[in-house]
Amino acid sequence: VLRGFSFGLAIVIILKQLPGVLGVQADGDVVHLVPGLLARAGQWNGRGAGLCAAALLLLFLLRRRQRWPAGLIVIALGIGAGRWLDLPGHGVALVGAIDVSLAMPVLPRLTQEEWTHLAELAFALALILYAESYGAIRSFALKHGDAVAPERDLLALGAANVLAGLLQAMPVGAGYSATSANEAAGATSRLAGLVAAAVVGVIVLTLLPLVALTPVPVLAAVVIHAVSHTLNPVSLQPYFAWRRDRLLVLAAIAGVLLFGVLDGLLVAIAISLLLMLRRLSRPGMSVLGRLGDSHDYVKLALHRDARAQPELLILRLDEPLFFVNAERSLHLARAMLEERAGPLRKVILSLEESPDLDGSSVEALREFAVFVRRQGLALGLARLKEPACSVLQLALRDMLTVQGGPVLLLSGLSVAEAVRRLDDATPAK
Template structure:
């Protein structure tokens, strides 16, 4: 439906252009950096990508990460920061392309959803607070969250009432207009701001200022040799953030409309878009949720909507650039705050509180971003989530199984007291996969339980939770089987996955013959244990 796509593109163009200029301010880059990124993202993804709803442009999260990274590496040198931004965006594009060639489409899954949601909430809070100086018409000396809030509180007397009134009015307008889907709220607010720019400027309200969009040939100056290693690490982190955000947007609407997700092709499309944006001195780009959801809500039916939006934005830039330069800065700050406000909803944490799962992980992500900054906060949050996972897996939990109601089901006797333990055998089941961090303590618990059941001639070990075994777990199993053999007790291993069974066969543990590995269920091993004494008699 070309007409529907054209109307959708026309509708979202009014959102994309002001957001591109506003996100440039978050990245501490000239306004044209966001506009160039918008052109690169829409053109490259429209030509290569697969999602019919994804809108690839600069995003608030990547802009904040870019600002934090370049400010940390440039030591305040503006020219050096612009150079580092170009290199970092280009390297991010190369990271995307390498990931696409290596078919690492599932790589973003290393970031757990609670981390992403906590990070998005904390990042939105940091970005919103970072826009307050523009909203208040002052130039802040501090950039960190707490320091900036303290500075703003101390400088109440410096707040410009005209700037504050303009920003608050723009925010109210954006929140009111977002309820009317047929109207491009940001564009209307921008037009109103431009119409009043002369009157506002006379009262001290700052305007956007000149935007230099003279197209330069692609260029990439090389930074100092000592900066390559940190740039490589930062580009990988930026790629991970962008893809996690983009994949979330793309997958959400693909599931909603029954579309397929071409993960590795989208990686390549994002890689080329970032590489082109970097070479032309633009910002990093990704499929942001706000623009993608606006495109779907506007009725887009194919990638043609994004290309139509590109044409509209190009016409606006060519014909109305002098007017765009007159956008009041408090209006741009209001647009950024409105854009990130969707991530500032505490309701996103309700499931974790209700499920009583990953609450600490989500909270740690929020606090890490606020306390340690945008980039370090994400890395700390990821590390914390992995540590919590390792802690759970490394905490040995071993249960004793009994037969439930005389049937074929075996359950934990601690949770089901009515379950009957079989005479002459002890059935044990580790509740986590056996691996190097928990194998020794897990089997130490098993020894303690065996010692309390001295009448058990056979110990049945159910390894249904272990898809595979590492060498530490294998050695621990060998020690456990020898310990049982010395006590005159037999070991039978049941519910083995194929990989674990193949490994135990290759290991050929003397106390664990191949016959003892052939029990596919706990019931089979239990019946063999009961039948053995009967055969002897």
């Protein structure tokens, strides 16, 4: 989801630069932005588009010289070109004056209605900031083989935004375009953040009048160049080669483009959860047999040397048991038990894939245990994790020592040990 989100977000960022480049008004999400731009094709400013193209070409040429500050060079040349060619006189917008004032930390004085409205906006903004920030963090960590610490990153973002709020500053996040620009400039350590902060401080104190003269198409070119690294289909190729999660990647890209940043991310997450539930809802049940004279019990369908044990049926749930698949899985176990040819006295159900059990699963297991007992069979629940074993001890306590059909809870033991203990608990007839 994050890979697709990052890819789609890069497209959105690039498309959002086009109105400033072309000198036309077009707002809204991508679905409305692109038709709006096309509808105003006759109003496009050719000089702005040409300036952006020239700046992009120079940026890509300077990419080979990583030690050169390509962005700074292009912006400086753009300022010079703007004054020489009188770009404002030809309809090319400049960044304009930036009002900078030093604010003291203060708590805002708002009405209850304003606080309510602010809380709604803050919730959505927090999701967007964290989604974009973690998307950038995760994507670039994967790209460079670095580890991530989501809790630490979330704490840093929270602290930064609290401080920004007290100083009446803009919301703070690890913006994707800024992160891409940082990487494109050759940043390799945390020191890059301190250097960038120092440079911004110097610019704010000394160069703001010059920054105001930066042509908007040149600034757009710097942003487009920074995020263009992300528009590499190679990063998505493994999901298609593995034939895994292709739909999720495409859904995340399409969601961001069609529904916007926040809604697109939520749509992709929802699809991810639905696909996971769909996969887990399909009951997978394996019949195990003993591999030769060893203590290994393996899937009969995969190992020709494995043999089923006489008077014993060993089943293993291949997916975690929970409310979505509990009824269907244990109904399948009943059907396999009834279809077993030859005499049968004992049944073992391995729950190694289920570290814990919800209420629906416990109820379904209790009904299965009653069914097995009515068949006059012994039941062993093997490979139980501690949480699952604890709840089953409470749910099945009236059946744990029933004569003629005991139910054994075998916590943490192998299937081989479960077979031995069930043999000891079940007298031979």
